[in-house]
Amino acid sequence: MTAEAAWQLPELSVPCLRVQDMQAAEDQQTATATPATTVRRPALSPSRASDFKQCPLLYRFRAVDKLPEVPTKAQLRGTLVHSVLERLFALPQPDRVPERAKELLAPAWAELSGERPEWAQLFAAEDAGQVADWLSGAEKLLDRYFALEDPRRLSPEACELHVEIELDSGVRLRGYVDRLDVAPTGELRVVDYKTGAAPREIGEAKALFQMKFYAVVLWRLRGVVPRQLKLMYLTDGQSLAYTPDEPELRRFERTLEAIWQAILRAGKTGDFRPNPGRLCDWCSHQALCPSFGGTPPEYPGWPEPDPGVETLLDRAD
Numbered sequence: 448m449t450a451e452a453a454w455q456l457p458e459l460s461v462p463c464l465r466v467q468d469m470q471a472a473e474d475q476q477t478a479t480a481t482p483a484t485t486v487r488r489p490a491l492s493p494s495r496a497s498d499f500k501q502c503p504l505l506y507r508f509r510a511v512d513k514l515p516e517v518p519t520k521a522q523l524r525g526t527l528v529h530s531v532l533e534r535l536f537a538l539p540q541p542d543r544v545p546e547r548a549k550e551l552l553a554p555a556w557a558e559l560s561g562e563r564p565e566w567a568q569l570f571a572a573e574d575a576g577q578v579a580d581w582l583s584g585a586e587k588l589l590d591r592y593f594a595l596e597d598p599r600r601l602s603p604e605a606c607e608l609h610v611e612i613e614l615d616s617g618v619r620l621r622g623y624v625d626r627l628d629v630a631p632t633g634e635l636r637v638v639d640y641k642t643g644a645a646p647r648e649i650g651e652a653k654a655l656f657q658m659k660f661y662a663v664v665l666w667r668l669r670g671v672v673p674r675q676l677k678l679m680y681l682t683d684g685q686s687l688a689y690t691p692d693e694p695e696l697r698r699f700e701r702t703l704e705a706i707w708q709a710i711l712r713a714g715k716t717g718d719f720r721p722n723p724g725r726l727c728d729w730c731s732h733q734a735l736c737p738s739f740g741g742t743p744p745e746y747p748g749w750p751e752p753d754p755g756v757e758t759l760l761d762r763a764d
């Protein structure tokens with residue numbers, strides 16, 4: 448059996464659960480036990496942990512000041528493609544073909560732009576041809592996805608899966624897994640689609656950091672080290688598979704704990720320093736950054752209860 452064949456489950460036809468479905472099922476199970484006023488507890492997400500590692504000041508701007516960022520059209524296209532792939536896996540297996548995926552683009556965009564009208568505004572001044580070009584870019588990403596795998600042969604356990612765990616140290620980790628495949632042997636595969644515009648060599652270390660984060664959470668949740676972490680790059684049609692092991696995840700867990708402690712220390716004092724580097728080219732906050740001659744706003748204090756929310760755009764990075 449090839450490595451890829453191990454994850455193909457043609458005999459199963461259960462559509463992928465969307466996170467909303469899983470949440471509804473969870474809510475049903477805990478409806479009597481959970482008070483109506485449950486407060487989200489502070490947690491570290493892979494995107495914000497990665498921000499802090501890259502540049503503490505960027506973390507502050509995003510998680511503490513919560514400064515708005517105007518998404519690029521490439522980011523929105525990535526968000527749209529993620530949404531389409533999630534919907535695709537909710538279809539019966541034989542229907543998961545490129546034509547159906549492309550038909551899902553318009554309803555998915557209608558839903559996303561309905562929820563976030565400011566995203567639709569980004570296209571307000573554009574003519575129909577420019578919007579068509581943008582959509583055709585999304586179709587190309589879908590074509591590259593289908594060149595990498597045949598979703599009719601897969602039966603993921605979940606898509607856009609919300610995962611959360613509190614480590615023994617008390618550090619809470621929270622995130623969303625694009626897709627979780629479970630082989631008949633019970634082995635787990637974490638799949639992440641990459642649709643970002645940043646060059647792959649820049650994003651790769653960041654992507655592996657994110658995948659190891661999910662691997663730690665799933666390992667601690669299920670007691671099984673994921674067999675494979677798979678990154679699918681839809682901009683260049685390549686994929687990368689990585690096999691973590693337990694000692695590595697143990698070390699990575701300590702790294703995450705150290706990052707959270709460093710965030711809390713900086714949060715108390717407001718001392719979030721800039722750390723300029725190549726990724727500054729993708730930073731929306733250069734005008735407020737001392738490394739670019741700017742002045743950050745006055746430190747607003749540590750936000751309660753949740754300094755590190757992950758957005759839809761983060762997930763579609």
Ligand code: SF4
Nearest residue numbers: 502721723727730736
């Ligand atoms: S411009 Fe660079 S150094 Fe400044 S906040 Fe952004 S990422 Fe950090």
